[in-house]
Amino acid sequence: MPVRPSILQRKIVAQTRLFKVEEMHLEFANGAKRHYERLVSQGLGAVMVVAVNDQxxxxxxxxYAGGMHDYVLALPKGLVEVGEDLLVAANRELMEETGYGARQLEPLTQLSLAPNYMGHKMQVVLARDLYPxxxxxxxxxxxxxxxxxxDKISDLLGRDDFHEGRSIAALFIAQERLKQEDWSGKDWQELGGA
Amino acid sequence: MPVRPSILQRKIVAQTRLFKVEEMHLEFANGAKRHYERLVSQGLGAVMVVAVNDQxxxxxxxxYAGGMHDYVLALPKGLVEVGEDLLVAANRELMEETGYGARQLEPLTQLSLAPNYMGHKMQVVLARDLYPxxxxxxxxxxxxxxxxxxDKISDLLGRDDFHEGRSIAALFIAQERLKQEDWSGKDWQELGGA
Known part of the structure; x- marks a missing residue:
């Protein structure tokens, strides 16, 4: 395992309503020195929801996605509020953004955004047993x-408005998870379980 | 198709060596007004490489990923330089970061990072026929x-140092592409082609 560089100095070089930029002076294990800039995560983190119905x-x-000044197709997501449980936050965002709630929610994975210059990690929740x-x-x-x-993610990938890396990763991971469950269920049934 | 909001005003509210933050005053089609902040993309864009060997x-x-102050497993990637072709940039980054070059390179997909507040899109290139x-x-x-x-992405997903959304998305997309090619190849062979 490599040894992390030492942080010789760090300071906030810019701050706006949403963004805080930190400069770090680093010394790597081999003596190399570099100045890095990174965005400092603020708030309690974010949650993204893969909600799958019975079909x-x-x-x-x-x-509308301000970064691109265009409309973008993606999974529902939002910020976790103070004192809010992750799964509760996931269900709230789902209800606010899609008009569905879920009776079954479970953590699926964590996805980082751009680890080289951002500390952000998004919690991804799998939601099932949906209701309006x-x-x-x-x-x-x-x-x-x-x-x-x-099971038709490739159709989505052909669309101009579907390109967000974390949504694509989360969909593939959910698909793998559901396939595994399906196989386990079948094995169990084949053994005389059901 | 929804109508994009009007940009009533925009100004740069912070700028550092790496980051430029823009504030936009928006008016949505229904009359709702909002202030958005976003990171403005700089440079000529970035490229990520899925390099697959004959095995x-x-x-x-x-x-080392400064945003997380930790070591992270991901696909090789980097910035496209002035006057540089996308596939040439992909091969250069591959050679610099991994010690492999590729004789066969093709664009695979484009992935955005966080469209709500960033304009960045990463070009993903599939590289094959590798050599040292x-x-x-x-x-x-x-x-x-x-x-x-x-074909063992799920093993990677179980690792603590593998969580970057775009790398995960790119691996699944490459896997799908290679499966399709494999099936087409087999169909063709079954038809007496090979």
Whole structure:
């Protein structure tokens, strides 16, 4: 295992409403010195939801994405609030953004964004046993909700508005998980379980 | 199709060596007004490489990631230089970071990072027909290179140092692409082609 570089000095070089930039002076184990800049994570973290209905369809939203000044298709997601449990936050965001709630929620994975210059990690939650439930959110306009078969991710990849790395990773990981469950279920049934 | 909000005003509110933050005053089609902040993309874009050898193994690197102050396993990647072709940039980064070059390179997909507040898109290149070739890069210390079977992504997902969303998405997309090619090849052989 390599030895992490020593942080010789660190200071905040810019701060805005959303972003805080830190400069670090580093010395690597071999003596090499570098100045790095990184975005410092603020808040309690974020959650992304892969909500799958009984027909095997996943719930996606199309929303305005300021970074690209365009509409983008992605999984519902949002920030965890003070004192809020991860799964509760996932269900709240799902209800606010898609009009569905889930009776079954479980942590699926954690995804980082750009570890070279960001500390952010997104918690991904798998949600099932869905029911209609709309909560009022703080969106400036209603989001478009789309349902897509989870086993047809390649169709989504062909769309111009579907390109967000974490959503794509989360969909593939959910698909693998559900396949595994399916196989385990079948093995069990074949052994005379069901 | 929804109508994009109007940008009433925009200004740079912070700028550092690496980051430029822009504030936008937006008016949505329904009249709702919001202030958004976003990171403005600089440079000519970035490229990520899925390099697969003849044994079906993908080339990964472990490098220090300043955002997390820790070592992270991910696909090789880097910035495209002025006047540089995308595939040439991919091969250069591959040579610098892994010690392999590729005789066959093709664009695989584009992945965005966080479209809500970043405009960045990463070009992903599939590289094959590898050969040993080391180029000197600007890394502060040598990177660890690891080979992993591309059809065992789930093993990687179980590791603590493998969590970067775009790398995971790119590996699954490459796996799908190679499976499709494999099936087409088999169909063709079954039809008496080979």
């Amino acid at each position: 095997g369809e996943v719930v996606l939203i199309r929303e 439930c709309k909560l009022e959110g703080d969106e400036p306009e209603p989001l478009e909700v789309e349902l897509h078969p989870l | 079906g193994e993908v080339v990964l690197i472990r490098e 070739c080391k180029l000197e890069g600007d890394e502060p210390e040598p990177l660890e290179v690891e080979l992993h079977p591309l």
